Amino acid sequence: MFKKKNRLKRKEALTAYGFVLPNFIGLTIFVFVPMVYAFYVSLHQWNALSPKVFVGFDNYVQMAKDKEWWHSVYNTFIFTIIYVPLLFGLSLFFAVLIHQLKSRYESLARTLFLLPFAITSVISATIWMFLYDPRNGFINQVLKFFGGHSQQFLGSTNQALISIIVVIIWINLGYNMMIFLASIKEIPTDYYEAARIDGATGWKAFRFITFPLLRGTSIFILVVTTIGSFQVFDQIMVMTKGGPANATEVSVLYIYKQAFEFLNMGYASALAVVLFIIIFVLSLTQLKLYTRKD
């Protein structure tokens, strides 16, 4: 009897591993191995065309003195600090709102919100470049119609980063909202019934029932959005190429410049490793902060 139970368990475990294996192989080949290789390259000087030259940790020493690198890290942090809370707040807000709608309006709203997510990054960037045009863009035309002045948007060092943040939010709002919506729908309506009897509706219901029960989803969205905000590249490359005057040069763009414009593959790899460490530490911190033991 004992032997039979063991064999069954082992068979189940084996099947489980079998299912995870393909994904794990994929991750290993396309994520873990390149990461290790990137660290290996970061210890060399390499222009992709001649053999690698071993330089130890010289690239990391150079990085410490690189003002433009730290400026790009600063830009990335500013981007993240503005983008993440905004996206979080807006997707939660709209999720709650749409949850109140009748089902056919809800389907329509969901589709509309998800449309931007379905467009390729380059096309969404191009669409917004037209909207933002300092002379003839639609946004400026609306502004002028209401008596305002034309804004430079992507042509201004002050407005460029915010303008790009708006675009990224526009793209990702629907997706994150859907995740929140799904989680909200899982909250048993009995809770709300009980709350209503006690006189807690509207904002109180949200604060004491909805939001606490969305804890897991919130943590997920915060961490994933933060990681994502460190990786924004396509839109910035198309819309400003990091300008004007490096106002929108985030770390990923600087790494790209070092790798493909200067052909400093070794240095770029070192920067990428450091960026990875920053994101990793940030994500761990977020998880530790938000996950209480309850």
Added chain:
Amino acid sequence: MKVWKTLTVFLLALILALPLAACSSSKSSGDSKGIVTLKFWDFHTDAEKKFFQDLVKEYNASHPNVKIEMASFNQSDYTTTKLPVAFANNEGPDIFMVSPGGFTKFAQSGILADLNPYFKDGVKEDFLPSALDAVTYNGKVLALPFEMELLGLYYNKQMLKDANVEVPKTWEELQEAAKKLTTDQHAGIVLPTDKEPYLNFLWYPFLWQQGGDVISKDGKKATFDTPEVAKALDFWGSFFQKGYAPSKLQIGPTDIGNLGTGKTAMQICGTWAIPVLENKYKNVDVGLAPLPIPDGGKPATDAGGWKLAVNAKSKHVKEAADFVMWAFGSDKSRPLKWATEVKFAYPARKSVVEEGKSVYDKGLRKIFTEEIYDTAIPEPRYNPEIVDAIGESLQKVMFSDAKGSQVAKETNEKIQAALNK
């Protein structure tokens, strides 16, 4: 039952693994039965692309032991990631194009083959000295030039007349004109806005007109911290600071469509714009003038242009070099057709320039030939750190409140550091 299950799973796994195997086997140029296959990568479009395709077809037909396969990519990818990544994986093309902006980057890495041994008799001397200098590195000729594209000031005659503005000849007049021509309907002048080699390309003449330059003649010392540079920087930046030039463009800065569609009254653009104006924008009355000069300055303009290069690590350097020489280093008809029919540019060879004399007098070309050609200085080919430093200095004077003299000083240090490396 169980046998079928395992069999299906096994077959499925095999089918999924097949593409992986196929991917890795399609590597570099192979030879079958003594035929040499060469890869030629290009970025041109429309008529220019067709020219190269026809060239390849003609060569393949007349050379039975060589087969050239041409692939086209968009210019953005081509000038950034496509080539370095391909070369790094030993899957680069045998024949490709380089521009002055990217030349040093490739030359330093050793990926360009020396074409000296492949020149036919007398051809090397036929090339214009400045054109050949631009591709010579450590005594080796690392690419073959086939075009010189000059810059000029294009303008909309009607818009100038309506605003009562004369064609500007000096820097002051250009600023005044740009100011008067900036209206709600159109911009005063269109200049490049994003940081890229083309931005630098358009700015250099304003430095050269004063006799200044980025580095010394021997290439060892940075000469960026000078009043000439500061003046040229401030002059360039003023168009953006004062709003005469748009800070963001919908159509690329190389596209004369900015002028042709009435979005601007003036645009600094190159010889390549003339066929576009003649075909696409026939109804717009466009004029052309040499670039305005500062007080006490000399006329100067920039001469850019792409070059054909051979991959030094190719298995068939000789065959690839032979094609390059056949294309633009032998029969005059081919470089002539390129420079006069397919687009408008000046050939890099003296004999070809002679041949095409009749074309150079037609329409706006006449102005390039008579008033601009002699003042052309070839686009410099600085290494990418210097190109980037200059680009950053321009961005600073265009979009921040930094002064030209201060920016020139900071950039000079960067350039010197790059030269010392």
